[in-house]
Amino acid sequence: MDTDWESHYLEGHTPWDKGEASPPLRDLLTRWSEEGADKRQRVLVPGCGTGHDVRAIARAWPEAEVIGLDLSPTALAAARKVPATGGKDDYLEGDLFTLAPEDLPGGKLVDLVWEHTCFCAIEPSMRAAYVRAVAGLLVPGGGLWGVFYLDPYDDEHQPGAGPPHGTSVGELHDHFVDRFEILDEWSPPHTYPGREGREWVMRLRLSG
Numbered sequence: 001m002d003t004d005w006e007s008h009y010l011e012g013h014t015p016w017d018k019g020e021a022s023p024p025l026r027d028l029l030t031r032w033s034e035e036g037a038d039k040r041q042r043v044l045v046p047g048c049g050t051g052h053d054v055r056a057i058a059r060a061w062p063e064a065e066v067i068g069l070d071l072s073p074t075a076l077a078a079a080r081k082v083p084a085t086g087g088k089d090d091y092l093e094g095d096l097f098t099l100a101p102e103d104l105p106g107g108k109l110v111d112l113v114w115e116h117t118c119f120c121a122i123e124p125s126m127r128a129a130y131v132r133a134v135a136g137l138l139v140p141g142g143g144l145w146g147v148f149y150l151d152p153y154d155d156e157h158q159p160g161a162g163p164p165h166g167t168s169v170g171e172l173h174d175h176f177v178d179r180f181e182i183l184d185e186w187s188p189p190h191t192y193p194g195r196e197g198r199e200w201v202m203r204l205r206l207s208g
């Protein structure tokens with residue numbers, strides 16, 4: 001059954017929202033700076049919720065154009081209320097599965113997609129569609145970098161009763177291998193409390 005994300009935000013039941021950007025993203029932003037990455041990128045953050053990751057990227061990369069996408073108008077209203085970052089952050093209400101490049105601000109493809117808790121939020125039957133959707137929004141050779149929640153299960157969340165829906169490194173490879181090349185991947189040393197050893201970072205490049 002489809003999750004009513006808007007109701008979660010309206011009712012203030014958003015246990016995934018930790019009030020700050022994902023720790024693996026914060027580590028990656030430091031690493032990208034050390035590597036001298038080109039920061040003038042167009043970045044899409046699907047399922048951005050209230051925008052913590054959007055703002056972290058926009059703050060670290062003031063020349064980047066960072067677009068947060070979400071289904072929930074209430075989440076995006078909360079995101080827009082946060083004072084400006086000094087960078088270029090923007091929010092778009094829409095569905096990743098039906099979004100066309102023309103719907104994006106500027107009507108252009110993006111250079112990079114940052115994934116965090118969108119992949120685990122969708123029904124597992126939609127994962128192939130997720131790969132197609134992300135690939136269809138990226139420029140040739142564009143990047144999909146993300147932190148994937150492998151094991152979200154606890155007393156409250158059981159396998160088969162998500163979201164969140166868990167996965168495995170092998171399943172991630174199987175999903176992405178046809179469209180993306182794996183650049184590198186690792187178990188993140190810093191996570192939100194309680195997610196230690198349960199997440200997996202991947203940097204992928206659109207092939208072909």
Ligand SMILES: C[S@@+](CC[C@H](N)C(=O)[O-])C[C@H]1O[C@@H](n2cnc3c(N)ncnc32)[C@H](O)[C@@H]1O
Pocket residue numbers: 005006016017018046047048049050069070071072075094095096097116117118121122
């Ligand atoms: C578990 S929440 C994570 C939000 C945010 N990434 C965070 O960690 O705070 C999943 C988010 O994905 C959004 N979402 C789910 N399916 C979506 C879709 N098809 N297109 C765009 N957003 C979607 C939901 O509205 C929700 O805000």
